[in-house]
Amino acid sequence: MSEKVSSRKQQVRAEDVARHAGVSRVSVSRTFTPGASVSDATRAKVLKSAEILGYRVNRLASSLNRSESGIVALVAAEIDTPHRAAMIAELSERLQAAGKVTMLINTSGYEERVKDALLQAISFRTEAAIILSGAPDPSLADTCFSNGMKLVLINREEDFPGSLQIGPDNRAAGKTALKALLRAGCKRIALANSANATWSIVERQKGFLAAAEEAGVDVLCEVDGFTSYQAGLELGTALLDREDRPDGIFCTTDLIACGVIDAARQRFGLRTPDDLSVIGFDNIQQAEWEGYDLTTFAQPTDQIIDKCLEWCTTEQPSSETVKLPAKFVWRNSVQKARVPMK
Amino acid sequence: MSEKVSSRKQQVRAEDVARHAGVSRVSVSRTFTPGASVSDATRAKVLKSAEILGYRVNRLASSLNRSESGIVALVAAEIDTPHRAAMIAELSERLQAAGKVTMLINTSGYEERVKDALLQAISFRTEAAIILSGAPDPSLADTCFSNGMKLVLINREEDFPGSLQIGPDNRAAGKTALKALLRAGCKRIALANSANATWSIVERQKGFLAAAEEAGVDVLCEVDGFTSYQAGLELGTALLDREDRPDGIFCTTDLIACGVIDAARQRFGLRTPDDLSVIGFDNIQQAEWEGYDLTTFAQPTDQIIDKCLEWCTTEQPSSETVKLPAKFVWRNSVQKARVPMK
DNA sequence: TATGCAGATGCAAACGTGTACAATAATCAG
DNA sequence: CTGATTATTGTACACGTTTGCATCTGCATA
Known part of the structure; x- marks a missing residue:
């Protein structure tokens, strides 16, 4: 039936744009690849046709032969907890600003789920996994590394070679x-x-x-x-x-x-x-x-995230443990000092 | 240098597993495809080799010729707000249970960012986009549809053909x-x-x-x-x-x-x-x-999510607007009734 | 005019997987 | 033992990109 065809062919491909614009398929690819060599005339034609046809580069496909997927996994439990939610909000915001895409993996419940989360991250060839709660099995971490994934553990300081461990002191x-x-x-x-x-x-x-x-x-x-x-x-x-x-x-x-x-x-x-x-x-x-x-x-959320992003965008980052001072915030739930400082 | 090669070749492919197990590459693929025909002996060999080599199916690649990517986009602003955070926690949890993967797109700030969010979702061939805050341009929505994406608007009841609009009354x-x-x-x-x-x-x-x-x-x-x-x-x-x-x-x-x-x-x-x-x-x-x-x-979070998932997993869902009653929760911030009910 | 050069374009080969189809091996009824 | 049926495996292509290499054009320099 035609339905099958339509559900199969409904995606707009670069080739469609190329045909519509009267250029070759690679010119379309080059138009959307920063730094590639295309004449202004061709680029203009391609952009116009793409606009008309509603074309968007398929990043699943492009991730195949580029080495980067652009995806970063956020692994966390109890993400509706105030501090956790704030952390995720900040992280996703900053990742986005850095051109990355965040995949959220909720691990509430069993501790076992951190494992499933990382396996999923590997499947999607995530560039990095930022773990906000729990810690993976060391052997699983090795599988991550061997697939070229970076690992960040927030709020863990155990010895975990190959990863960034960061959190407040x-x-x-x-x-x-x-x-x-x-x-x-x-x-x-x-x-x-x-x-x-x-x-x-x-x-x-x-x-x-x-x-x-x-x-x-x-x-x-x-x-x-x-x-x-x-x-x-x-x-x-x-x-x-x-x-x-x-x-x-x-x-x-x-x-x-x-x-x-x-x-x-x-x-x-x-x-x-x-x-x-x-x-x-x-x-x-x-x-x-x-x-x-x-x-x-x-x-020290901002500093943690700064370091995270910097570390994740480094080519071959080395194992690192970072302890940042937590800032004492004076409000009004503690008696004013009765004992003078000496 | 060898570094370049290693950063290029470091991924474990199905072919590596096949060679290690002494079977053909398709047998590996079939082992990980539910319902495919493989003998128990072959499957066992493949699973063992995969375990040893740390192989995981590359879902980016498999999404290319399957029609489904398994990814669902969650578009939301101010995700550290208590209600929003709870909603995202529930949604990601349920999506995961349904075998889907959630891509979180933070749109805090400019209203314009809903557009960028959807463009990103299209790029990753997201199966559906669930929009928790804001609403897209109708023409952009059409682009989504023409790429086979489903659209859910939570807490919007405007007329938006082709999508599911759902929220409390x-x-x-x-x-x-x-x-x-x-x-x-x-x-x-x-x-x-x-x-x-x-x-x-x-x-x-x-x-x-x-x-x-x-x-x-x-x-x-x-x-x-x-x-x-x-x-x-x-x-x-x-x-x-x-x-x-x-x-x-x-x-x-x-x-x-x-x-x-x-x-x-x-x-x-x-x-x-x-x-x-x-x-x-x-x-x-x-x-x-x-x-x-x-x-x-x-x-009515649970019902909203129920409906969401059901609608998103329907083959050709039709435009729908759902208004669910919000349950009145009696606690103790309102005076006990002085005026009798009549 | 010949030479070199830079920019633009096309061809073909990857990337890692799923699947239709053909081919082979195993099983079974007669 | 033969032919028919079924279970398993292999071949080849498709999915939508990017990219190395080669080609081609135009242009300035010697």
């Missing part, structure tokens, strides 16, 4: 958080973290606890639930319900911090910063909201 | 919002909306105002800023600062509603629902947070 931030709480005069200091936390989130906890040990102060640790607002509510409730109620809490995530603040306000009638000092991490949009006004750490 | 929701405020006994009713609102958001406003006129009540209209929390803060401040301070506000967006509630609480010491009733729209995650506990409308 989580330990240093944890340390800074403790100092800030001490300087605010907090006497009973606590930490609220999720039991299902990412590697990088656990690093923040470690940095915080290490600094506490160094300073010789006890820290009340409450670890439970997921990295979510709801977990924050519960963690906050558990902490504030104690007899030795803490007066300073470091939350490993802004979402948790928001939950803790709401628990304090709605369930205990406590206010930040007067009754309770709270510090978060990520600087999500809600941290700026008037109801929270959260003192927190801003992820 | 915004007018009906506006109407429901007004009734709810009246039933709560509100005397001075207001509407808070952004001056840069989307088409669908304006529909909510129209529905609300139409219902008000029908009921013979005056509505205080405050329209300014962007569709953001900050705009909500300012709109709320402006409204609550008036002599005839409103006691019921419909916000066309949850983000605006959160801003209004915070303005009430932080700047005027007013609480919902006692001093003020507030209704939002979108049912973003923050609406559920204890500090807001916002009564709002849930977008």
Whole structure:
């Protein structure tokens, strides 16, 4: 039937344009290839015919004999989380500006899905895969490399040869958080973290606890639930319900911090910063909201992305681990300093 | 130099696998093509060799002579906005489950970028483009169709032949919002909306105002800023600062509603629902947070996506406009009914 | 006029895969 | 054992590009 033919032939090819413009097929290709040699007259004819016929270069086909596909894979879980969403928004924006195309691969759920994601990326001959959550099997990474793909791990610092590992200096931030709480005069200091936390989130906890040990102060640790607002509510409730109620809490995530603040306000009638000092991490949009006004750490998103793009566009990039300082953002969820700096 | 060769030849091809397994190249192709005829012995050999060599079918190449690329474009602006992010998370998840691959195109900024986005989608022979914000030029849409691409417009109901237009029934929701405020006994009713609102958001406003006129009540209209929390803060401040301070506000967006509630609480010491009733729209995650506990409308996300996928996988789908009811979500930002239902 | 040169164009061969068709091997009924 | 049927494999071409090489044109230089 004719339907079969139409569903087969419906694409406009370079040859159609060539025939319409009365030039050879290669001239069409050259017209759309920057730096190729075509006369102005030919180019004009081609462009006009292409416009009329609605022709667009088939990048699937052109990727075949060019070495670059122009596609970059973004692998991430829980992409509706504020910080993750902001990261993806920025990354896709910048990739686009750099002439790349982003393929989004959602890996929420099983950890196994990172593997499937990378296999998919390989299938589409992605130039690079930027992994925002989780980490691949080393052998799988090798398969990526052997197919000419670059690998970026954000927020992972494990030893992973051949890739770029980049993220904030989580330990240093944890340390800074403790100092800030001490300087605010907090006497009973606590930490609220999720039991299902990412590697990088656990690093923040470690940095915080290490600094506490160094300073010789006890820290009340409450670890439970997921990295979510709801977990924050519960963690906050558990902490504030104690007899030795803490007066300073470091939350490993802004979402948790928001939950803790709401628990304090709605369930205990406590206010930040007067009754309770709270510090978060990520600087999500809600941290700026008037109801929270959260003192927190801003992820060095811009610098991370800068480095990402630069590394990915390098010809033969070498393995690299980059730790960038997270900027401490002073707002109003922590008591003004009572203890003077020495 | 050898580097040039390696950067050229580094991809593992079906032919390499064939040679390694001692079979013909087509047998490799058939092994990875569901339903093709290969003997178990051959398939086993091929799979083993493929595993060893790290071979993956090049989908760019296979898309050339199959008619389907498996790629679906997601076109959206401001993808770090809570509702948008949730939508993208769900969509990418479901597309993946349906065996599709999602290409994310960020169109924040100029309206013109929707055009570039679609041109890019055509270049990659995307099977469909799902547009979450903005609308394309009709002539451009035709180019899409002539290249065999399907078009879905979410949250647009303009007449757009050849595409699926789907979204919540915004007018009906506006109407429901007004009734709810009246039933709560509100005397001075207001509407808070952004001056840069989307088409669908304006529909909510129209529905609300139409219902008000029908009921013979005056509505205080405050329209300014962007569709953001900050705009909500300012709109709320402006409204609550008036002599005839409103006691019921419909916000066309949850983000605006959160801003209004915070303005009430932080700047005027007013609480919902006692001093003020507030209704939002979108049912973003923050609406559920204890500090807001916002009564709002849930977008029929699941049904929208169901319909999307079904329509996109239909062979020759016909133009269709679908309006789905938005579910009213009762929480605690609106006074309990003082006026009995009649 | 002959020589060289640069720009424009065409031919043919890739890129890596899927599939119609023909050819071969295996199976089975008689 | 023969012919018919089926399962498997191989050959050749198609998909829509880009690109190396060769050709051709026009033009300035010696």
